[in-house]
Amino acid sequence: MTAPAPTASRFGHARQVADAVLFEGYVLYPYRASAAKNRMRWQFGVLVPPAWGPAGGEPSAQHTELVMEPRGDAELAVELRFLHARRRTVEEARGDGSFTPVPELRLPDRVLVPWDEGTEETVRMAVPVADLEAGVVELPFARPAAEEAEPVTDADGRQAGRLVRRAERLDGVLRLRAEQLDLPYRALKLTATVDNTSDWEPPPGAGREAALARSLVAAHLLLGLSAGSFLSLTDPPEWARAVVADCTNRHTWPVLAGDGGRADVVLSSPIILEDHPRIAPESAGAMYDATEIDEILALRTAALTDEEKREARGTDPRAAAVIDLADTMPPEVLDRLHGAVRAFREATSPAAPPPGVPEPQPPGAAARPDTPWWDPAGDPADPAPERVVVAGVPVGPGSRVVLRPGLRRTDAQDLFLLGSTALVEAVLHDVDGAVHLAVTVDGDPGADVRRAQGRFLYFQPDEVTPLEDA
Structure with a gap:
């Protein structure tokens, strides 16, 4: 020693x-x-x-x-x-x-x-x-x-x-x-x-x-x-x-x-x-x-x-x-110097595993290499349910809602969408346990582009009202 x-x-x-x-x-x-x-x-x-x-x-x-x-x-x-x-x-x-x-x-x-x-x-x-x-x-x-x-x-x-x-x-x-x-x-x-x-x-x-x-x-x-x-x-x-x-x-x-x-x-x-x-x-x-x-x-x-x-x-x-x-x-x-995604880099930085043991991979991205890292559905290991109950109605992908942005956490852009109808694309859960609804707004000419790129608008469940036909 x-x-x-x-x-x-x-x-x-x-x-x-x-x-x-x-x-x-x-x-x-x-x-x-x-x-x-x-x-x-x-x-x-x-x-x-x-x-x-x-x-x-x-x-x-x-x-x-x-x-x-x-x-x-x-x-x-x-x-x-x-x-x-x-x-x-x-x-x-x-x-x-x-x-x-x-x-x-x-x-x-x-x-x-x-x-x-x-x-x-x-x-x-x-x-x-x-x-x-x-x-x-x-x-x-x-x-x-x-x-x-x-x-x-x-x-x-x-x-x-x-x-x-x-x-x-x-x-x-x-x-x-x-x-x-x-x-x-x-x-x-x-x-x-x-x-x-x-x-x-x-x-x-x-x-x-x-x-x-x-x-x-x-x-x-x-x-x-x-x-x-x-x-x-x-x-x-x-x-x-x-x-x-x-x-x-x-x-x-x-x-x-x-x-x-x-x-x-x-x-x-x-x-x-x-x-x-x-x-x-x-x-x-x-x-x-x-x-x-x-x-x-x-x-x-x-x-x-x-x-x-x-x-x-x-x-x-x-x-x-x-x-x-x-x-x-x-x-x-x-x-x-152009940029670094440290979570991915650090996930692959450990030494190589012993023979027969698979390489450690970043969550989600490695499991589905054909899925971009920004896709909200890119992590198949997420155990969170795909639907959330809002005003007694189950809301999930495919549901249609009316946007009611809350004053306590709303920016000016969200206020412009007050009363607009939208399609729920995904139900997301962050690391703090909060629930977010990823939506595309009805009538948005760029909705298809947003959907392809995974660039949605996000609202919490108490900021939407399910449509009656949901």
Whole structure:
């Protein structure tokens, strides 16, 4: 038997999602600094200096609470991850060896402009759970002010200018504690807080950009137990629902993020995620613009003009990587971005069964390969009856009804059909046990097309009245 891997090594899977959180909205399409939507940046997980908070309306701290069930002498590993903004200015070289700040520096392959870059920062700690029960454990951290210059050369190898990057001092503290809960099982409430403790006082006229330079940007936590598990905030066991509901989370949202559905790792994110989030396997690379779809971004980016691409390449190395990705993406990779029916894919993803055992197939579609997946009758295994009683009359395929859309769940299109007669094509039952009638409206010239394609209108039984001759 081999010894278990250190808890921090279990963060590998969760860190993929955490990277997407870290760079959420870092640079938006069209990936140029001059674009209006790239002038107001970093909206998620920003912890500003305390003195700036009241003026800017942004928090200086995150607060995470969740329930865990540690086993034995369990150890808690923590990673605080954030971006430290640094201001990049552009300077042009003069003949006397001096440099002058300029709004842009044009080179053959890129146009360099002033920009705020984000440097990845990580604060790590590991502490026995027993120490957390004994009291609050604190870890202060700091990032010093810094300045560096990077020479920029032209096509002939001569220095055309330089990029000057300046970072301001940043201070913070990570606090952890755990308290025993009054439950039939050993469970603890874990509290983790992250505070920006900078003593910076904004001078008169200071804007958000000055505060961002001293802020923890896109701050989030990775939490891992060496032995034991965490409880889901959205789907806890029945015995723990009350204590889980009592957990308070401010400016963060903890979700289970262990590999393979394990519950020993949590990602406490500044954006709302579901338990066990994952990166789409079709994604060819980071697009840094999570409000769009990879396929659309790739197509739009490839369609940018050469001048727009030069400015994007000069805006940020990550923007340059997106341009290169779009320009070099093979057609077959782009095709993968067009869409995926995951239920079908995952149903056929397990390893091949032993000889003599049939391959697992998607329900319905495999049993009747000649039936489209969207056919309401495509699942022969559905045990639900084909008829439902409405006002004492059995209604099923072939029945004729009058449509009486209900006000509590009706859209404008349904209201136009009030009083229309229709033919019931199928009686459907959803996973919640609700009954729906698939119908085609009498007099609809496209009824035959709807019937052939399985594109019906749907009403619940209390929204129809059987015709007297039914």
